[in-house]
Amino acid sequence: MRIIGTSTSPYTRKVRVVALEKGIAHEFVALSPMIDSASVQAANPLGKIPVLERDDGSCLIDSPLITEYLDSLTESPRVLPGNPAQRAAARQFEAIADGVLDAAILVRMESLRPEPLRSQEWISWQEGKVQRGLAHLDAVLKGRHRCVGDELTVADIAVACCVAYLEFRFADGDWRRRYPHAGKLLTDLAGRPAFVATPMP
Numbered sequence: 001m002r003i004i005g006t007s008t009s010p011y012t013r014k015v016r017v018v019a020l021e022k023g024i025a026h027e028f029v030a031l032s033p034m035i036d037s038a039s040v041q042a043a044n045p046l047g048k049i050p051v052l053e054r055d056d057g058s059c060l061i062d063s064p065l066i067t068e069y070l071d072s073l074t075e076s077p078r079v080l081p082g083n084p085a086q087r088a089a090a091r092q093f094e095a096i097a098d099g100v101l102d103a104a105i106l107v108r109m110e111s112l113r114p115e116p117l118r119s120q121e122w123i124s125w126q127e128g129k130v131q132r133g134l135a136h137l138d139a140v141l142k143g144r145h146r147c148v149g150d151e152l153t154v155a156d157i158a159v160a161c162c163v164a165y166l167e168f169r170f171a172d173g174d175w176r177r178r179y180p181h182a183g184k185l186l187t188d189l190a191g192r193p194a195f196v197a198t199p200m201p
């Protein structure tokens with residue numbers, strides 16, 4: 001099994017952490033959607049990473065689907081709760097963390113455009129999603145050790161990968177001070193072998 005992506009992609013990091021936490025053997029194949037576009041597009045018609053390539057050559061795309069598939073491969077530890085309400089709650093955390101990342105990546109892409117082409121209105125619109133998403137996560141996480149229940153779930157991994165990416169790409173954002181409860185999750189998880197093995201460069 002191969003996980004295709006880059007070490008700077010937070011969605012790729014999320015699925016790599018899930019695979020490592022579950023002890024699922026895989027190879028990490030570093031391919032960039034921009035630089036290695038033909039190879040990535042051959043694996044995913046949308047040209048996005050991460051992609052999970054199974055041993056028979058078939059590919060799964062989109063990180064929530066990949067994490068769900070990985071979770072189904074081994075009985076324990078589970079990163080998706082069996083209880084339907086808790087499972088939905090974990091998925092909701094993941095959707096918000098991923099949505100914050102979608103918006104943050106759009107901010108970055110727009111900011112890299114030549115100044116005359118850049119839209120401050122568009123940047124501010126996306127920044128609103130980042131701020132509101134994080135404020136929501138932070139409020140819900142206040143006083144909690146984990147996002148859902150007491151065990152590590154994909155929700156914790158998604159939130160931690162989200163904050164780590166923001167710190168990596170927007171280093172002056174003071175993220176852990178502004179969102180201390182979401183930030184604490186990253187502080188708590190950063191020393192786990194799965195996070196140590198998948199550093200942001």
Ligand SMILES: N[C@@H](CCC(=O)N[C@@H](CS)C(=O)NCC(=O)O)C(=O)O
Binds near residue numbers: 048064
């Ligand atoms: N919803 C997707 C998002 C994946 C995504 O946007 N990946 C970025 C890299 S971090 C990408 O491949 N961008 C290239 C593009 O949009 O063309 C997931 O969760 O896997």
